[in-house]
Amino acid sequence: MYIIKLDAIASTNTYLKDLASVTLPKDYTIVVAEKQTQGRGQMGAEWHSESGKNLTASVFKKLPSINVGDQFYISMTVSLAIFKALSVFKIPQLRIKWPNDILSADTKLCGILIENVIKNNSLQGSIIGFGLNLNQKFFDNLPNASSMSLLTGVIYNKDEVLFEVLKQLRVYFNLLESKKHAEIKLEYESLLFRKEKPSTFRTSKDESFSGIIKGVTDYGHLKVWTEDELIKTFDLKEIMLLF
Known part of the structure; x- marks a missing residue:
């Protein structure tokens, strides 16, 4: 594990993409920023986060044994890992909103952006970016957003939450690399927001x-x-x- 901590940066995902364009980073290279000025979400959406209050990070994971056609299993794996990490901190009413937002009841706690590094039709690795709302109290013009602290009244230590997320990423990527596709998909589908409703x-x-x-x-x-x-x-x- 190799952690790079930055005060401010445009995007932690972009930082890792730039590294990967030169040479592939070490497995589980992590970039953490106190503030992202150009944080990105799915479909080009911007990710707004109050400086210093939340966990904004990207992880590089080497995946030489994963087929290009199995890219959504990476998304399911990451969603499950963050879901499980939040469960450890006893965040209530957790669900995964397709494809990979993490909710508590109907409020958004975490957004995930995965960008895969593919060369010669071979998956080299994944850049896993996530913005997790920890201690932010106010979300102007974001009525469906919340934070771990708002839900529980606890002030969270960012390093503690980060290491739990990394621990669960290792657990679930071990499942993926062991070809436990059916197990991953079954668990993911069981946690889908509004499934069967x-x-x-x-x-x-x-x-x-x-x-x-x-x-x-x-x-x-x-x-x-x-x-x-x-x-x-x-x-x-x-x-x-x-x-």
């Missing part, structure tokens, strides 16, 4: 429809039982879960 979705064409989440495909598409009694699959660009 009637939910409303919005399409990329700004149309709404109702359906019931049934699970995911191996490639990360969401399986939804729709009103016409067909199970349809959607990728991240096609629909948004509205609750």
Whole structure:
């Protein structure tokens, strides 16, 4: 394990990507920043985090034995690891919102951005970025955001939370590297937010429809039982879960 701590940086993921473009970092190289000026989320969204109050970090994980086609299993693995770490700190009502947001009830605690390093159609490794709300108290214009501290009243030590996340990443990546794909997918699906509950979705064409989440495909598409009694699959660009 090799930890790089920075006061401020544009993006911890970008920092690791720049390193990887020269030579692959050591396994479990970690970059932690007190402040990110250009933090990124899924689909190019910005990640807003109050300086010094939260855990913003990226981890480089070498994955020479994982097939390029199994990239969504990396996402499931990371989601499960962070979910388990938060469970250790007794955060209530945890769920995973597809594809990899971590919620408590219906408020967002953690966003994850995974960028895979692929050369010659071979997966070299993954840059795993996550923003975990620890001690922030106010989320202006973010009504669906919360923090560990708001939920429990505890002030958390960032290093303690980071090391628990890293511990669980090792556990779950060991499962992935042992080809326990079915076990990973079964656990992930069991923790999906609003699974088997009637939910409303919005399409990329700004149309709404109702359906019931049934699970995911191996490639990360969401399986939804729709009103016409067909199970349809959607990728991240096609629909948004509205609750």
